[in-house]
Amino acid sequence: MPAGTGLALGIDLGGTAIKVGVVNRAGEILARASRATEAETGPEGVVERIALAVMDALHACGRELSDLDGVGVGTPGICDAARGLVRSSGNLGWKEVPLGRLLSRRLGVPVRLENDANCAAWGEQWCGAARGCDDVILFTLGTGVGGALILGGRLYSGASGWAGELGHIRVMPDGPPCSCGLSGCLETVASAAAMGRAGQEAVAAGRSPAVARIAAAQGGQVDARAVITAAREGDAAAAEILRRAGEYLGQASAMLISALNPALIVVGGGGAYAGGFLLEPMRRVIAEQAMPGPAGVVRVVQAALGNDAGLIGAATSVWR
Numbered sequence: 001m002p003a004g005t006g007l008a009l010g011i012d013l014g015g016t017a018i019k020v021g022v023v024n025r026a027g028e029i030l031a032r033a034s035r036a037t038e039a040e041t042g043p044e045g046v047v048e049r050i051a052l053a054v055m056d057a058l059h060a061c062g063r064e065l066s067d068l069d070g071v072g073v074g075t076p077g078i079c080d081a082a083r084g085l086v087r088s089s090g091n092l093g094w095k096e097v098p099l100g101r102l103l104s105r106r107l108g109v110p111v112r113l114e115n116d117a118n119c120a121a122w123g124e125q126w127c128g129a130a131r132g133c134d135d136v137i138l139f140t141l142g143t144g145v146g147g148a149l150i151l152g153g154r155l156y157s158g159a160s161g162w163a164g165e166l167g168h169i170r171v172m173p174d175g176p177p178c179s180c181g182l183s184g185c186l187e188t189v190a191s192a193a194a195m196g197r198a199g200q201e202a203v204a205a206g207r208s209p210a211v212a213r214i215a216a217a218q219g220g221q222v223d224a225r226a227v228i229t230a231a232r233e234g235d236a237a238a239a240e241i242l243r244r245a246g247e248y249l250g251q252a253s254a255m256l257i258s259a260l261n262p263a264l265i266v267v268g269g270g271g272a273y274a275g276g277f278l279l280e281p282m283r284r285v286i287a288e289q290a291m292p293g294p295a296g297v298v299r300v301v302q303a304a305l306g307n308d309a310g311l312i313g314a315a316t317s318v319w320r
């Protein structure tokens with residue numbers, strides 16, 4: 001491999017948007033571009049829009065593909081990184097799609113593929129909240145709950161790639177049905193989407209005028225953002241929603257802490273903007289339910305890179 005330019009291209013492929021960035025080794029995004037995913041157009045259509053976004057981002061900083069050390073893609077769902085294969089993605093509606101090969105052929109350069117939550121964990125470890133830490137558990141609170149395990153400095157993917165599906169740890173017996181076919185999974189009660197649903201119920205029951213008012217001001221949508229804003233303004237029902245989500249996260253974390261002895265648990269995704277409203281109850285339940293030894297060393301923190309963690313992690317995966 002040549003000496004390298006110290007620049008890599010990161011691609012965050014989401015269900016609704018493709019985000020592309022040219023990233024340096026400090027994790028700074030020098031140029032970015034985005035396109036709608038339009039997953040219904042199939043893998044070839046999505047690959048074409050990724051390529052257009054890549055060209056836009058390169059053009060914005062006066063670079064060419066040959067100037068880069070590599071290209072990394074974070075993709076939702078289960079993927080086989082070694083074969084560049086998206087095995088199953090509910091968000092994209094894909095099964096067994098050779099995205100790495102399709103994109104590599106379109107761009108004319110090698111492409112690394114990795115699960116999006118794993119990319120977020122790499123990003124946080126490279127230059128965010130988990131910098132320098134080799135034993136990290138990451139939760140991302142979005143439409144679902146994503147997860148990643150970095151153990152002994154390596155991403156742990158398990159016997160067949162399913163490790164880190166932390167959103168499907170069961171925390172509530174007889175809980176709501178989950179997209180995975182089980183019920184009472186963590187993501188049914190602690191995702192940003194679940195916070196939004198709980199907010200809708202509170203509004204419908206007349207328990208939270210603050211959530212209703214904030215939602216109306218932001219266009220009518222009762223979502224996690226409205227719940228978090230209302231909690232910050234002192235709304236008790238909103239704070240209660242976040243407290244319960246935090247307790248469920250604490251319950252899942254306690255099991256993971258006893259099993260894996262992590263140094264750090266990082267909480268990212270849109271739901272993490274709840275900050276202490278979520279993290280304080282999480283820490284309290286960990287103290288109550290995890291073994292005192294490992295519970296005494298773990299720190300629980302909010303992610304540092306926000307919505308860019310996946311993009312930065314996809315790019316920095318090139319240098320690992």
Ligand SMILES: [Zn+2]
Pocket residue numbers: 167168178179180181182183185
């Ligand atoms: Zn599930």
